[in-house]
Structures are given as structure tokens and as C-alpha cells.
Amino acid sequence: MPQAVISGTGLYQPPHVITNAELVEAFNRYATLQNEKNADAIARGEQAAMTMSSVEFIEKASGIKQRYVIEKSGVLDPLRMYPRFEERGDDQLSLMGEIAVDAARKALAAAGKTAADIDAVFCAAANMQRAYPAMAVEIQNALGAGGYGFDMNVACSSATFAFEQAVNAVRSGSARCVLVVNPEITSAHLEWRDRDCHFIFGDVCTATIIESAETATSADQWEVLGTKLATQFSNAIRNNFGFMNRSEDSDPLARDKTFRQEGRKVFKEVVPLAAAHIEAHLAAMNLEPTQMRRFWLHQANLGMNQLILKKLVGAEPGGDLAPLVLDTYANTASAGSVIAFHEYRGDLKSGDLGVICSFGAGYSIGSVIVRKK
Ligand code: CO8
Numbered sequence: 001m002p003q004a005v006i007s008g009t010g011l012y013q014p015p016h017v018i019t020n021a022e023l024v025e026a027f028n029r030y031a032t033l034q035n036e037k038n039a040d041a042i043a044r045g046e047q048a049a050m051t052m053s054s055v056e057f058i059e060k061a062s063g064i065k066q067r068y069v070i071e072k073s074g075v076l077d078p079l080r081m082y083p084r085f086e087e088r089g090d091d092q093l094s095l096m097g098e099i100a101v102d103a104a105r106k107a108l109a110a111a112g113k114t115a116a117d118i119d120a121v122f123c124a125a126a127n128m129q130r131a132y133p134a135m136a137v138e139i140q141n142a143l144g145a146g147g148y149g150f151d152m153n154v155a156c157s158s159a160t161f162a163f164e165q166a167v168n169a170v171r172s173g174s175a176r177c178v179l180v181v182n183p184e185i186t187s188a189h190l191e192w193r194d195r196d197c198h199f200i201f202g203d204v205c206t207a208t209i210i211e212s213a214e215t216a217t218s219a220d221q222w223e224v225l226g227t228k229l230a231t232q233f234s235n236a237i238r239n240n241f242g243f244m245n246r247s248e249d250s251d252p253l254a255r256d257k258t259f260r261q262e263g264r265k266v267f268k269e270v271v272p273l274a275a276a277h278i279e280a281h282l283a284a285m286n287l288e289p290t291q292m293r294r295f296w297l298h299q300a301n302l303g304m305n306q307l308i309l310k311k312l313v314g315a316e317p318g319g320d321l322a323p324l325v326l327d328t329y330a331n332t333a334s335a336g337s338v339i340a341f342h343e344y345r346g347d348l349k350s351g352d353l354g355v356i357c358s359f360g361a362g363y364s365i366g367s368v369i370v371r372k373k
Contacts, residue, residue: 011205020058063302068203068330094130094135121137123149124154139181156298156336177210179208187201229364278367294322302326337357355369
């Protein structure tokens with residue numbers, strides 16, 4: 001069976017930054033306008049006044065300091081509070097396709113491959129821009145790749161789940177070189193008008209080449225020693241937007257049609273699940289957490305990652321053991337752990353071991369154990 005290696009990664013970084021100060025200012029202007037509009041109902045006690053957001057809360061509760069977005073003016077317009085994207089014609093490359101192609105070209109260059117080498121494209125993300133045709137097939141076509149492509153959604157674990165599919169495809173011989181893309185346009189399905197979650201997400205796209213060790217020529221190769229996926233149903237993170245909305249006569253703009261979560265519950269339930277998952281995966285391969293040179297963890301919350309690391313290795317993670325990217329990128333759904341892997345692996349040496357791990361809605365957890373060649 002051919003061995004699978006990660007031979008290149010690429011990152012699309014959106015052009016606009018929203019700092020916490022800008023975000024909070026826009027939210028508080030929106031909340032003030034709402035309170036003025038609903039002043040009578042609030043005075044009669046029929047409606048609760050909206051409470052203000054704060055930079056201090058956001059940084060203390062999450063560790064997030066800013067986020068990148070593809071479109072900024074609509075998000076910060078207190079009369080709108082979501083991005084402004086132009087509808088594109090069927091003959092134009094979709095926005096998800098565009099950012100995926102950008103990240104993919106960078107990953108191909110890093111791996112020393114061309115689109116002609118790709119024989120499978122997996123588009124794995126927390127939301128797809130449309131129902132069909134599959135985003136992956138559009139991306140495959142835009143790149144000029146052959147083979148086949150499909151979309152998959154396991155929310156924040158989409159990337160690691162796709163890595164396992166790619167590794168299996170390489171090992172089984174159904175593909176020799178797989179492109180995994182994670183175009184996350186979270187700004188379009190985040191509820192920016194809800195102070196409990198308005199600070200959480202950012203846009204980005206990551207791309208990863210997973211190929212047979214027999215064809216890999218990159219100077220930076222990572223053997224995939226093992227993958228482990230797990231899911232356990234939970235409603236604590238949910239979005240009810242979908243194709244049934246029209247037939248159900250439900251309001252497509254209602255609160256439940258964008259991201260919502262019980263953040264504290266997620267925090268408490270997912271930390272032990274993720275730590276136990278990584279520990280079990282390593283144990284099954286006769287490895288100890290302390291043998292890991294690096295943990296590229298899902299980027300949802302600084303405190304979550306600190307607790308997971310403490311459970312695993314009994315230490316506070318410095319930037320070196322479990323690098324943080326959520327301070328600058330925020331939570332980028334499935335792309336978070338891949339951004340960390342993309343940005344923080346150059347200093348590792350041949351033989352060094354690490355774990356890429358995602359966790360999130362579903363609940364879903366995916367871990368990928370890698371060794372630098
Ligand atoms: N400013 C000021 N105060 C606030 C704000 C704010 N912005 N927001 C909430 N507060 C208040 C609350 O109202 C509460 O007040 P009170 O005590 O009076 O009730 C107080 O602050 C504390 O609130 P919380 O208990 O909610 O605060 P936490 O310390 O729990 O922090 C977090 C909230 C940061 C959300 C934290 O719980 C967390 O990060 N949890 C983990 C969440 C997580 O990992 N989720 C994974 C989601 S990602 C995923 O699975 C992918 C989904 C698909 C992508 C979707 C893209 C859009």
C-alpha cells in the first residue's frame with residue numbers, strides 16, 4: 001500500500017481586517033439604534049434592551065483580537081451587519097471557488113505539483129455556497145485538474161475528515177495526488193447582530209496536497225502515520241438554514257438560520273472529548289502525548305486549547321507546543337488547525353512528530369498524526 005504524505009499547503013488570506021475595537025463599535029451602534037427604535041416597548045417591559053459588547057470580554061473569553069474578512073463595509077454597517085457580496089453569473093467562478101483556487105495554486109507550488117498531477121479534489125467546509133454542482137467539481141475545472149471531486153461538510157472538523165478520505169484514497173490507489181481545500185466564508189453565516197457570537201469567526205481558505213510518497217518531490221514532506229475520526233450528536237452548535245426552509249414556510253432570515261451555539265456548554269463538553277480522543281489515538285499507535293513536538297489544534301478558544309494541552313501533557317501550552325493563530329484569524333471553522341500547521345511547522349526537524357486536531361459542531365473530532373520526513 002502506498003504511504004500518504006502531506007507535501008504542500010497554501011493559504012488564502014482575505015484582504016480586510018476587522019479589529020475587536022471596530023467590531024464592538026459597529027455592534028454597539030447597532031444595539032443603540034435598536035434600543036432607540038424599540039424604546040417604547042422596552043419602557044413598557046415588553047422587550048429587553050440590547051446589551052453592549054466589549055473588547056475586554058472578547059479578548060478575555062476567547063483570545064481573539066481580530067479577524068480577516070472578504071468584505072468589511074457591510075459587516076460594520078449598523079443598518080446591515082452582514083457582508084455585501086455581488087451575485088455572480090453561472091458562467092463566472094463562484095466566490096468559494098475563487099478563494100479555493102487561490103489557496104490551491106499556492107499549495108500546488110509548495111508541493112512542486114501542477115493541476116495536471118491532481119486526480120481528486122475534496123472541498124471540505126462548514127458551509128457550501130450552493131447545493132450543486134459540487135464546489136469541488138467547479139474548483140477541479142477552474143484548476144484544470146482531472147479525476148473526480150466532491151464536497152463534504154463536517155463543520156469545524158471538515159478538513160481533518162477530508163484528510164482521512166485523501167489518505168485512504170492514496171493508500172487504496174483510487175487517487176495518487178489529492179487536493180483538499182477548505183474555503184470558509186464564515187462571515188456570510190455568522191450572526192453579527194448577536195453579541196454572544198459576533199466576535200467568533202473570520203474568513204480564510206486553506207489548501208493541502210496529500211499524495212503518494214512514491215510521487216512526492218517536495219522538500220517538506222509529512223508522513224501521515226494515522227487518522228482518527230469521531231462524531232457524537234449535539235444540538236449545542238447548530239444552523240437550520242437549508243433547502244427545506246421554503247417548504248416549511250419558515251422565515252429564511254430567522255435567528256436559527258445562521259450560526260448559534262451554547263458556547264459555555266460546548267467548551268465544557270468538547271475539551272474532555274478532544275483530549276481523550278487525541279490520547280486514545282496516540283495510545284493506539286504506541287505513542288505518548290509528551291512525544292509530540294507540536295499540536296496544531298482547532299482554533300476556537302484560547303482557554304479550550306490550554307485545557308486540552310494541560311490534560312495531555314500537564315503543561316500550559318506556550319506558542320511553541322501548540323501555536324495559536326486565533327488571535328489574528330479568529331475561529332475559521334475547519335481551516336483553523338490547517339492554518340496553524342501551515343504557519344508553524346518550518347522549525348521542526350526530520351523525525352519530529354505532531355498532531356493536527358479539529359473539534360466542533362456535530363460534535364465532531366478529527367486527529368491526524370504526522371511525522372516530518
Ligand atoms: N461582550 C460583553 N459581554 C458578553 C458578550 C460580549 N460580546 N458576549 C456575552 N457576554 C456576556 C454574557 O451575556 C454573559 O453574561 P451573564 O454572565 O450576565 O449571563 C457573560 O458575558 C459570560 O458569557 P458566556 O458564559 O457565554 O462566556 P464564556 O466565558 O463561556 O465565553 C465563548 C463565550 C467565547 C463563546 C466560549 O464559551 C467559547 O469559546 N466556547 C467554545 C465554543 C466553541 O468552541 N465553539 C465551536 C464553534 S465552531 C464550529 O463548530 C464550527 C461551526 C460552523 C462554522 C460557523 C461559521 C459562522
